[in-house]
Amino acid sequence: MPSRLPPATLxxxxxYIAALEDSGCVTPETGWTPRHIETVAGRVWCYEKSHSWGEFVFDFEIARVYRQMGLRYYPKQVACVPFTPVPGPRLLAADDAGRRALGATLREQAGRAGSGAHVLFLPREELALLAADGWIGRAQPRYVWHADGAADFDAFLARLPGKKRKNIRAERRKLTELTIEWRTGAELSDTEWPQVYALYAGTYAQRGQEPYLNLDCLRRWADAFGARMSFCLARHGTRLLAMAFFFEDGDTLYGRHWGAAMPVDALHFELCYYQGIERCLARGLPHFDAGVQGEHKLARGFAAELAYSAHWFAHDGLHAAIGRAFADERQRLESWVAAQQAPGAGTSGDRLASGAH
Structure with missing residues (x-):
């Protein structure tokens, strides 16, 4: 089923791209070498990658198969927005002819250096254009909230099954001692900025990873986008306990990252989901994109939809075999999404089969 969201352009x-690159988050040293395409047809933000981290279209198994066959998977050409699994235009041209020309240029560039080319989180229309030229498509789940006419949070809850309503209200009652506020970057003090960043970075530290973003990048985004980038802060007394940050683009709120100083039951759901829903309702935004991954969002009023990517592998045999695997995966996912969208779907729906992730 096509997403009801318009493509994001912010x-x-x-x-947005310059902040990532100029801050040092996206550089050859971090495994992202810019290979942007600029032609008379238009532009593609593209990178030569030496790894697969930060893409959110997981191909580690494909890289393993390449290694077993004695083939090099890296470098590869990836047209994407680094660390940002948000669907939107990737072949930035005025018409379909220009988009197809950009796709051909990307494929030619990949053929000269690397195993293939990948266009991540592109609209279905762009996927169809590339598929006509031999690219193979892949789908993965994402989770989106739609207002569907709800005027306030109670009206949103009223359309949910009773068990979901009860659970959401119970989760929110656990946090009544916290103070929650929304701020723009311009409203954060020089003292608060490092605190906010430390909360973000702490999420990665818990997983033993280096954070993808640095403080300079966040501040560059805040300067560039003003009120379109906002921070939801949770305090216990005077202590900043947790934060989540978001972007607005058109009629949609996009949840990005969060972090907390300590584990607090239900705080993630409050800052990343319920506060975002309330902000959409207050600002008249009909859509809230909470991102890929996280099947637990279904129990909190989000709908399952599909995000798409397009792939071309220079090895003909592997291109065909991977194409068959992606087609099977997509068929499973489409059936699962249809089951979640069916009237009377269960409280959390049938769980997504592990092979479809």
Whole structure:
């Protein structure tokens, strides 16, 4: 089923990309070598990758198969917005002819260096254009909230099954001692900025990873996008306990990252989901994109939809075999999404088969 969301454009704004690159988050040293395509047809934000981290379209198994066959998978050409699994235009041209020309240029560039080319989180229309030229498509689940006419949070809850309503209200009651507020970057003090960043970085530290973003990048985004980038802060007394940050683009709120100083039951759901829903309702935004992964979002009023990517592998045999595997995976996912969208679907729906992730 096609997504009801329009394609996001804030994330392909040159200012968004420049913040990633100029801050040092996206560089050859971090495994992202810019190979942007600029032609008379248009532009593609593209990188030569030496790894698969930060893409959110997981191909580690494909890289393993390449290694077993004695083939090199890296470098590969990836047209994407680094660390940003938000669907939106990737072949930035005025018409379909221009988009197909950009796709051909990307494929030619990949053929000269690396195992293939990948266009991540592109609209279905762009996927169809590339598929006509031999690219193979892949799908993965994402989770989106739609207002569907709800005027307030109670009206949103009223359309949910009773068990979901009860659970959400119980989760929110656990946090009544916290103070929650929304701030723009301009409203954060020089003392608060490092605290906010430390909360974000702490989420990665818990997993033994280096954070993808640095403080300079966040501040560059805040300067570039003003009120379109907002922070939801949770305090216990005077202590900043947790934060989540978001972007607004058109009629949609996009949840990005969060972090907490300590584990607090239900705080993640409050800051990342319920506060975002309330902000959409207050600001008249009909859609809230909470991102890929996280089947637990279904129990909190989000709908399952599909995100798409397009792939071309220079090895003909592997291109065909991977294409068959992606087709089977997509068929399973489409059936699962249809089951979640069916009237009378269960409280959490049938769980997604592990092979479809």
């Amino acid at each position: 994330f392909t704004d040159p200012a």
